[in-house]
Every structure is written in structure tokens, then in C-alpha cells.
Amino acid sequence: VRPRASVTGFAALEPAPDTVPREGWRRLADPSRAELDPRSEDARFARLDRAARLLALVARRALGERAIAGDRSGLVLGTVVGSLEADERFDESRSLEGGPSPLLFPATLATAPLAELSIRLGLRGPVEVVSAGEASLLEAIALGVRLVEAREAELVLAAGLEVAARSSGALLGDAGVLCESAWGVVLESDGVSSRSKRGVLEVLAPDVAGEVSSLRSDLLGNRAGPELARAFAGREPRVVAVRDGLGFAAALRFTPDLG
Amino acid sequence: MARGDGIAVAVRGVGAVTALGSGVEALWAGLASGRRALSGEPLAGRIDRARARVELARRASDLERRALAPEELFLAFAFADALERAGLDARDLSGERTAVVVGTTKGALSDCERAFRRAAVERARPAGPLGSPAQFLAGAAGARGAVLAVSQACSSGTAAFAHGARLVSSGEVDRAVVAGVETLEPFIEEGFRSLRALDPRGARPFDRARGGLSLGEGAAVALLERATPGERGVFVRGWGGASDALHVTAPDPAGEGLARALRAALVRGAVPAREVAFVCAHGTGTVKNDASELKALERVLAGGEARVFSIKGHLGHTLGAAGAIDAVTAVLALERGAVPGTAGLEDPEPAGALRLPRTLEPIAGARFGLSANAGFGGFCSALAFEVVA
Secondary structure (H helix, E strand, O other), X not given: OOOOEEEEEEEEEOOOOOOOOEOOEEOXXXXXXXXXXXXXXXXXXXXXXXXXXXXXXXXXXXHOOOOOOEXXXXXXXXXXXXXXXHHHHHHHHOOOOOOOOOOOHHHHOXXXXXXXXXXXXXXXXXXXXXXXXXXXXXXHHHHHHHHHHXXXXXXXXXXXXXXXXXXXXXXXXXXXXXXXXXXXXXXXXXXXXXXXXXXXXXEEOHHHOOEOOOOHHHHHHXXXXXXXXHHHHOOOOEXXXXXXXXXXXXXXXXXXXXX | OOOOOOOOEEEEEEEEEEOOEXXXXXXXXXXXXXXXXXXXXXXXXXXXXXXXXXXXXHOOOOHHHOOOOHHHHHHHHHHHHHHHHHOOOHHHHOEOOEEEXXXXXXXXXXXXXHHHOOOOOOOOOOXXXXXXXXXXXHHHHOEXXXXXXXXXXXXXXXXXHHHHHXXXXXXXXXXXXXXXXXXXXXXXXXXXXXXXXXXXXXXXXXXXXXXXXXXXXXXXXXXXXXXXXXXXXXXXXXXXXXXXXXXXXXXXXXXXXXXXXXXXXXXXXXXXXXXXXXXXXXXXXXXXXXXXXXHHHHHHOOOOOOEEEOOHHHHOXXXXXXXXXXXXXXXXXXXXXXXXXXXXXXXXXXXXXXXXXXXXXXXXXXXXXXXXXXXXXXXXXEEEEEEEO
């Protein structure tokens, strides 16, 4: 019998409604050291870039005080813009007299924030980034569900993260004002822990997904985030699906645990 | 035929474009001869664009009418190569039952570089840096199943293969077009130079005097499909992923993450470690990677006499494409009953019972082969293949 993937934690970071756009983005507040880890000095905090701090914060909110270190704990991140902001910082350093910064180059990998978080939390299972247009968050969660169902992991923190980058307008085309956001879902193999179990997620064939007409395409890869939050808060089974105009689509069914 | 859990996954066709030439025949010829193609000369000018466009031109889309970005050209050629070898037409792949998974670290980097400078990007990339190559390949294949990019640093191509195999094995799709692609832009060259990670003599994987890596670019594509009863050929039997959770760039000196990824691939495929004939290894040529990797392989494959080789002394480290090119090389080795040696290797590191060939060696009767990769952040992935003769 294939294990099922239960949702045991959820968090979202979105800018306050009155946030004024800057360089084409409504931005999240910068996380403080105390928000990430109020119990310690957190020596690694200073070396984290903004993307790594935002990912660490949404992970902390989704996990609470739980320790999830282990060989069977994985991490998946969905994103459209990826490391674009870190790329810009490294690119700027290329014109410096001493040459580009070796400290900035490793952050130009989209996986860099995951490296920091896997070290912070001791996650030694599968870790990867996925990118699937506006279905990126759902595709990250879908991969987490598949890893649990196939017994490749017992716990997966699946997240979505979009961080402001100055060059996003030029690269992505006229996307209007974009919105930074971070979403985190804790998935666990049922039977491992029933603590704070909200319900079960299943992956559906993407052809059930119709074109989404919601106005939140400003969330980029996290477009399904608000729908997901509504599903997790509800008492009825619900399908959350995205099909964007680029050929990316994903669909999940959430069945709440009412016991 | 099925081993381990799930539906058996057959490799129906493979294609590649690398510094050794366009197509898997050029890849194998270069590997077999031990040729070192480490000049860094851009590939884009050497690809047979007409051949790359053959498949695109058959499709009723605008793909064939516009200029291709370098990563798109690489994918188009490797895709056409894989289709040709599989005896398939792109139309055979269309529809909801086909997935596309592309591994890359920087994706559409050439257009990103233009965007950094507010220079005109010829064509907007609304799917973003990573997703754009996957969107392109899905368009070329007419695929409407899951379409996504996978990024796992230098094991991105391996993770893409693993995910495609996962989707076919679970029955979610009937076939998956899996790929790895990377273009070598000045951005990347300057980055690795700043890290002092490059060997001016060219990469010498597993050599005691190795001094760093050589960079390369390219792509590999494979068509994975639900196997039919009694089918012969090469199958993806297992896959596994793990991470070190230790350092943002350096590997675990003991190779623990890689060892866990390898074991997971063996267990999933029910592959006995002592029956593994070879490993197409990550073998970058850096002091730390190769030492860590040999430790992991010695531990996981204890009791056997597997041959371990790296192709990065032939064609450089192709980053996000490397795992896919390594996987395709493993498939070719099983099909052809031989493993290439490691180009540039003169004085091999001690490796216990493992054998580090310097030149082509026959492996007649071999059933199982592995490919494995590790990347910055300590992220590791491994694949297990079986040939059924």
C-alpha cells in the first residue's frame, strides 16, 4: 500500500496590502534575525541573502518549533524568477577592479537558498528546485507528494518563493507590478506523525486544470497559493489547479482530515 | 522484467550535443578515442542547424521561424538526434500522456545577461530563466503532461532523468522526454575563475595531480517510455537523491550524501552492488569532489570491481547538463558493451577494489551500470540502468 502525503504545516508570506511598489515589485518585509531563530545568536544569519532569509522564515512559520532533521527529510522549491536577484549582484561585481566576487557566485544557483536551509534544518533527503511557470508552487508540492508516496522521503518541506529582481521586467516581458511571496507546506507520510494533520494531498493529471482567470498572476509561480490556503482552511475536498498560457499545468486534490 | 516498485521504464532513444561533436555517435567516438575537447570554443557555431530544425519544422508552430537561443539550439539538436535513433517522429510524443523534464542550472542565461544590462531581449521569457528551456522542449514535442525544469546544481540533469523515470514508473504518464542543458556564458566562466576552480592544464579527473575542472556546454535528451512485456534494451531501474546538509559549496569529505543517493538507486532498482559493472562518475577533477566521490563509491560498491570513469576530461563540466550527458553515456556503455576511460588521467588515485580505466575497456556480459552526480550545496543524485540483451 502506497503511503499518502498528509499536510501537517502551512505558512504564507505576502506583502502588507498597502505596500507601495518599487522597481516593479511589491516587496515583503525583510526578516529579522529574531524571526528566524529567537533562541540563539544564529551565526549563519549574516551570511544569508534575502532569498535564503525569506525561505528560512516561511519554513519556520510552517514548521513551528518542530525539528525535522534526518536522512528521510527533503526540500523542494518552486520558482519562476529563481536566483535572478543574486545573479544581478554577481553581475555587478564583474565590473569591479578586483574582478567578480567569489562570495557572490555560489548564490547564483537557484538552489542556493535550499543549501542554506538544508544545513540549518539538517535535511539530508532529496533537495531540488522546480520551475513550471505559474504552476511552479503546485509542481513543487506535487513533487513532494510523489517523494512521500514513492517512499523516497518521509517528510518534505515544499515551498514557493519569488523574490524581486530589477531585470525581471526586461526578461519576463510586460508583467506589470509583481508581488513577492513565499509559501511553505509540510508534507508527511501518514503513519509517521499525525500531529497537526490537516488533510491529504494527491496529485491529479494536469489535464483537469483549466486556464485560471484569477487576478493574482502577479504572484508568478505562487499563483495557486491563495487557492491552496482556502483549500487548507475548508471542510470539503477541493481541487487546486493551474494552467497558465505557457504550457505549464499542475493539479492537486486536498481532502481535509475532519477527525 | 520489472524490478523494484512500479512500471519498468525503457530508454527508447538518446541524443546529445557536446564539445565532442553533434550527436551521440560523435559523443561515443570521442569518448572511445580518448579525445580531449576542452578548448571552450562555443558549440553554437558548430551545430548542424538544418538537422536541428528538421523536427521543429514538422510541427505546426512558430518555433521554426524564429532565431533559436543557444540553449534552444542545443535542445533542438539533441531532441532530433534522440528521435532519429528511436525511429520516432515528434508527433508520436504529442499529448497529455507525455511529460517533459529539463535539468539546468542557469537555463536562458544569455537572455538574462542582456536583461541585467537593460539591453533588449529579443523575445520575452515569461517562463523565467529556468522554465524557458522546458517550455521550448515541450513545444517541440507537443507534450501536454507535466512540464517542468529541475535544478539541483551540478546534478540537475540526473535529477531530471530521475523525475522523468518517476513519472513513467508511477503510471502518471506513458513517456517522458528528459534532458539536461547548459550554455557556457562569460558569467559562468568568470564565476568559476573567481573561485579558482579551473585547471589550466585541463581537467584530470581522479588523477593524484588533478588541479580543478574545465568548463563545457551542451545538452542531452532521452526518451523514456513505459516498457512492453519481453522488451529488450536499456532500462532505468532505480534513482535516488540525497543531500549532505553540511556546506554551501564543498562536498562532505566522507561522501555521505552521494553514498545515500547511490544506495537509494540500487535499492529501488533491486540492483546488487557487486553486480554493478561501471559508474559514469561526476569526476570533476577538483581535489575535494573526486576524493569525496571515490570514498562514497568504495563504500557503496564494496565487494565488487566496478570500473569508475569520468567524461569531464573529454568534454568538460557541463554543469546542469552534466548529469544528462553522463546518463546518456551510461546507456551507450551498456548498449555497446564497453566503457570509455577517463581522459587526462595519468596517475590514478588509490581506489581500493574499484578500477579507474584510462582508456576504452570492454565489459562483455555486463548488466548494470550507474551514473551519479553531486553539486554545490551537497545535493546528490544517482541513476541505475540495466541492459536486457
